[in-house]
Amino acid sequence: MARDAVLTAVALTIFVLELQLPDLIPVPGVKAGLSNIVTLITLYLMGPWDALAVLTARILLGSVFSGNASALIYSLAGSLVAFPVTLLMKKIVTERQVWVASVFAAIAHNAGQMGAAILVTATPSLAVYLPVLTVSGVIAGLFTGLAAQACLPGLSKILRDQ
Amino acid sequence: MVKTRTWAAVIGCILLLAGAAAVWLWLRPAPGHVAEIYSDGALRYTVDLDRVREPRRLTVEGPRGVNVILIEPGRIRVESADCPDQVCVNAGWLSDSASPIVCLPHRLVIRLTGGAGPDTTAG
Numbered sequence: 001m002a003r004d005a006v007l008t009a010v011a012l013t014i015f016v017l018e019l020q021l022p023d024l025i026p027v028p029g030v031k032a033g034l035s036n037i038v039t040l041i042t043l044y045l046m047g048p049w050d051a052l053a054v055l056t057a058r059i060l061l062g063s064v065f066s067g068n069a070s071a072l073i074y075s076l077a078g079s080l081v082a083f084p085v086t087l088l089m090k091k092i093v094t095e096r097q098v099w100v101a102s103v104f105a106a107i108a109h110n111a112g113q114m115g116a117a118i119l120v121t122a123t124p125s126l127a128v129y130l131p132v133l134t135v136s137g138v139i140a141g142l143f144t145g146l147a148a149q150a151c152l153p154g155l156s157k158i159l160r161d162q
Numbered sequence: 163m164v165k166t167r168t169w170a171a172v173i174g175c176i177l178l179l180a181g182a183a184a185v186w187l188w189l190r191p192a193p194g195h196v197a198e199i200y201s202d203g204a205l206r207y208t209v210d211l212d213r214v215r216e217p218r219r220l221t222v223e224g225p226r227g228v229n230v231i232l233i234e235p236g237r238i239r240v241e242s243a244d245c246p247d248q249v250c251v252n253a254g255w256l257s258d259s260a261s262p263i264v265c266l267p268h269r270l271v272i273r274l275t276g277g278a279g280p281d282t283t284a285g
Contacts, residue, residue, distance in 0.1 A: 026252035028266045068246035070226055070267040092164065100169040107176070121264070122203030123271045128261050131184035138177045 003046065003159060004053050011038035011058040012065065019066055027129055029074065029113050030136040033106060033144055035062070040086075040102060040148035044095075045159040048087055055079055073120060074113045081112030098152065102145025106137035190260045194276030197238045197256070199231065202269045211236050211257070211274075224268045231272070238272060240265065 015035040024030065035058055043051035059079060063072040085108040089101035110133035118126050199207040201224045209220075211233070219241065220231040229250060232241040237257035240250040243265055250265035262273035 023247075023249065023252060026249050026254070028247075028249050028264045066246065068267060070269075071247070074266060093169070094163055097164075097166055097169060100166075100173070103173050117264075117266055120203075121200065121266070121269050121271055123200060123262070123264075123273075125262060125273055126264065126271070128187045129264075131180045131182075131187060134180035135177060135184055138173060138180070142173075 004042070004050050004057075007038055007042050007046075007050075007054045008057045008061070011035040011054060012061055014038065015058060015062045016065055025132075025136075027132050027136075028117065029110055029129070029133050032140050033109070034147075036102070036105070036144045037147045037151070040098060040145065041151055041155060041159070043086065043090065044098065044148070044152055045156055052083065055083065074116050077116030078109035078113035081115075082106070082109035095152070096149070098149040099142055099145030102148065103138050103141035106141025106144070107134055110134065110137040188259070188261060192258055192260045192274035192276075194274060195236065195257075196275050197233075198273055198275055200271040200273075209233055209238065211238060222270060224270055227268045229265055229268055229270050239263070240270075240272070243268065 012035070014037065018032060018034050021032070038058070039051055039055045042054045056079075059072070059075045063069050063075070082105045086101055086105040089104050093100045111130065114126060114130055114133055118124055195211040197207075197209045197211055198205055199209070199220070199222060201222050206222060207220065212235075214233055214235045217232065217234045220233060222229045222231060227244045229243040229245070230241045232239050237255045239255045240253065240263060243250055245265050245267040247267060250263055250268075250270065253263045256263050256272060256274060258274075260274065262271050264271050
């Protein structure tokens with residue numbers, strides 16, 4: 001529980017820092033998602049329940065800290081799709097392929113987010129952004145995945161069951 | 163175990179396909195120059211951009227905030243908004259693209275369609 005809280009604090013810090021970065025392209029939903037480095041580390045070293053707890057806490061608190069409460073529904077929808085995909089991919093890939101799971105998770109996240117946006121705005125034509133969001137998902141997922149993978153060996157001594 | 167090289171190839175293919183689709187969709191011209199402004203899922207205004215003579219502003223008040231839309235002959239943009247992410251403002255002018263301007267926080271969408279509908283905006 002204490003470790004979950006620390007991980008959530010780390011994830012939130014990364015989330016808030018990322019908010020300060022300027023948008024690279026003005027397409028809704030394009031984001032690096034750096035705080036998911038923490039989600040992946042939690043999943044790999046502490047298990048799915050801890051990861052779900054840290055992820056949910058970060059999303060809820062992040063929407064408070066960012067002052068962007070209306071983004072909450074899109075983050076939740078994205079994570080709702082991405083989390084099961086990540087669990088599934090974790091079973092398929094090796095510990096040297098965490099970035100692969102991360103890429104598919106990011107693609108799934110962006111698709112789920114887009115689905116929510118289409119429902120909320122009742123505008124099916126938003127789907128034109130799906131390819132851009134897939135490209136951004138691959139890049140973002142690759143980066144967060146590689147970062148998490150690089151951190152895992154060092155952190156496993158600290159985080160894995162004590 | 164699937165080899166890393168195989169995964170890289172699969173992801174590379176996804177990237178290429180999505181990239182090509184993105185570029186194609188981005189460059190695809192709009193079916194027409196009639197701007198439709200949706201707020202909260204409902205069509206609020208229709209503006210034929212070809213019939214705009216004078217620049218004018220349109221303030222769209224949604225349930226979550228305000229977007230000020232600037233309409234000029236042949237083009238339309240969100241000039242300012244009190245949304246947190248400003249994606250709609252940064253999207254810039256929409257004049258000939260089929261990709262809509264979106265303000266997700268305010269549930270506002272501006273897209274171009276074909277056909278000359280009646281200009282329903284009040285001056």
